[in-house]
Amino acid sequence: METLVIAIFILGYLAITLEHNLKIDKLIPALGMMAVSWAVISLGHLPVFEVNTELLELEESHLDEILLHHLGKTSEILIFLVGAMTIVEIIDYFNGFSTIKDFVRTNSRVRLLWIFSILAFILSAIIDNLTATIVLITILRKIIKTREDRLWFAGLIIIAANAGGAWSPIGDVTTTMLWIGNKVTTLNLIKYLFIPSLLCMVVPVLIASRLPAFKGTIPMVEDDETDKVDQYSRIMLYLGLTAIIFVPIFKTVTHLPPYVGMMLSLAVVATFGELYSNTRISFTSIDHDSEESSHHSPVHRALSGIEMPSILFFLGILMAVAALESLGVLFRFADGLTTTIPMLGTELTGSGTQVSDLVVLIMGVASAVIDNVPLVAASLGMFADPTDSPLWHFIAYSAGTGGSMLIIGSAAGVVAMGMEKINFFWYLKKISLLALIGFLAGAVTFMFMRILL
Numbered sequence: 001m002e003t004l005v006i007a008i009f010i011l012g013y014l015a016i017t018l019e020h021n022l023k024i025d026k027l028i029p030a031l032g033m034m035a036v037s038w039a040v041i042s043l044g045h046l047p048v049f050e051v052n053t054e055l056l057e058l059e060e061s062h063l064d065e066i067l068l069h070h071l072g073k074t075s076e077i078l079i080f081l082v083g084a085m086t087i088v089e090i091i092d093y094f095n096g097f098s099t100i101k102d103f104v105r106t107n108s109r110v111r112l113l114w115i116f117s118i119l120a121f122i123l124s125a126i127i128d129n130l131t132a133t134i135v136l137i138t139i140l141r142k143i144i145k146t147r148e149d150r151l152w153f154a155g156l157i158i159i160a161a162n163a164g165g166a167w168s169p170i171g172d173v174t175t176t177m178l179w180i181g182n183k184v185t186t187l188n189l190i191k192y193l194f195i196p197s198l199l200c201m202v203v204p205v206l207i208a209s210r211l212p213a214f215k216g217t218i219p220m221v222e223d224d225e226t227d228k229v230d231q232y233s234r235i236m237l238y239l240g241l242t243a244i245i246f247v248p249i250f251k252t253v254t255h256l257p258p259y260v261g262m263m264l265s266l267a268v269v270a271t272f273g274e275l276y277s278n279t280r281i282s283f284t285s286i287d288h289d290s291e292e293s294s295h296h297s298p299v300h301r302a303l304s305g306i307e308m309p310s311i312l313f314f315l316g317i318l319m320a321v322a323a324l325e326s327l328g329v330l331f332r333f334a335d336g337l338t339t340t341i342p343m344l345g346t347e348l349t350g351s352g353t354q355v356s357d358l359v360v361l362i363m364g365v366a367s368a369v370i371d372n373v374p375l376v377a378a379s380l381g382m383f384a385d386p387t388d389s390p391l392w393h394f395i396a397y398s399a400g401t402g403g404s405m406l407i408i409g410s411a412a413g414v415v416a417m418g419m420e421k422i423n424f425f426w427y428l429k430k431i432s433l434l435a436l437i438g439f440l441a442g443a444v445t446f447m448f449m450r451i452l453l
Helices: 002-017 027-043 063-093 096-103 109-127 129-143 147-166 173-180 186-208 231-254 258-283 290-294 298-305 308-327 329-340 357-366 372-382 390-405 411-420 424-430 432-452
Strands: 048-052 057-061
Touching (some): 002 027, 002 308, 002 329, 027 063, 027 308, 048 063, 048 308, 063 096, 063 173, 063 231, 063 258, 063 298, 063 308, 096 109, 096 231, 109 129, 109 147, 109 186, 109 231, 129 147, 129 411, 147 186, 147 390, 147 411, 147 424, 147 432, 173 186, 173 258, 173 372, 173 390, 186 231, 186 390, 186 432, 231 258, 258 298, 308 329, 329 372, 357 372, 357 390, 357 432, 372 390, 390 411, 411 424, 424 432
Antiparallel strands (some): 048 057
C-alpha cells in the first residue's frame, strides 16, 4: 500500500510538470493526489509517523492527530500568502505600482537593464518574485514599445526577481515555507544569502549589458493618461510595502507565527484603504465609475483578485508531500541519499548527518524542470537539521534561483512567458546560460561565505 501512495505521488508530480502539455491546471493533480494519498493511508490502515527532530527518529502517531498537525502547518503558509496577496491587490487598487515608473528617467538600454534588474531584486524581496515580475513587466510595456526589445528585459527581470526572492523570508514561496517552518531566521537568511543572491543577479546582468541587444538607446512610449498617479497611490505603495516588511520584525519581537503579523499588517493597510477610498469617491462623485466604486471596497476588490488557484495548489502539494512524510518515506529516502551521493565541499548539516553540496545543487537544477514548491516541501520532511543550519540556507538559495535556468522553472518565468508570449526555446537559447552562470556564481560564493562566517 505504501508503494501505491508513492506511485500516486509520482503520477501527480508528472501531471504537474507536464501542465502545459496536458492543458490541465496544476492545481487539479495536486488536489487529486493529496486526497487519494490520504484515502489510501486511511483505507489501508497504514501506520503514520512524526519525525522527532531531537532524536532523529520516527514516532508513531494517530491519523487524526497527524492530519491536524500537517493541516495546521500548511494553513499557516496559506493564510500568510492570502494576507500578502491581499495587501498587494490593495496597492494595485490605488494604482500604487505606477509610482515606480517615476524611477525610470533614461532611454539607454544598459541603464534601463540595470534599473529594472535592481527594482526586480528589491521588489521581489518585499512583495515576492511572482508579483514583482508582473508589476515590472506591466511597467516595461508602458516604457518600451517593441516586443522584441521587451523579451530581453523580461528574461533578465526573471533572473533578478528569483535572485531577490531567495534572500528574503517573504520573497519566495519556498523561502517562506522554510521560514514559517522554523528552518531559517530572518537575520541569518539575509546574512548568508544576500551576497550570493546579489551576485546571482549582478553577474548575468553584467554579461548581458555587453550584448548587442542592450547597446544604444530605445524609443520611449508616451505616458498613458489612464495611469494617473495621485497622492493616495504613493501613500498606499509605501504603506503596503512597509506593512509587509514589518511582518518579520513582528515575528522576531513577539515570537508569534508570521501569519499573525501579516493579518495585523493587512488590517492596517485595509483601514487606510477604506478611508482613502471614501475620500476619493467623495471628490469624484461625477465620475462614471463612482457608483460602482461605492459598492465595492478596496478590501473586497482585493480579496476577489487574489490567486485562489495558487492557494489551492499549495494546499494540495503540501498535504500530498505530508502524506509521504508521515509514512516515513522521505526520511528514509534522505538517509539513503546522503550515503550514496559522494561528498562535495564541507559538511552542510549540524545534526551529525552529512549532506553533500552536490545534493543541493542537483535540487537547484531540478527546480528548473519541476516545481520548486514540492522540492522544498519534500526537503522539510527529508532532513531534520536545526534552525539556521547551512543546509537550509543553501536549499533556500538553490530552490529559489535554480528555476531561472528554464522559462517554466519558476512562477516568475511562467507569468512572464504568459504576459509576453516568450518562446521556451528562445529563452533556452538567449537567457538560460546567463541564469546558469549567475546560479553557479552565487552557489560558489555561498560555499566560501559558509566557511568564513
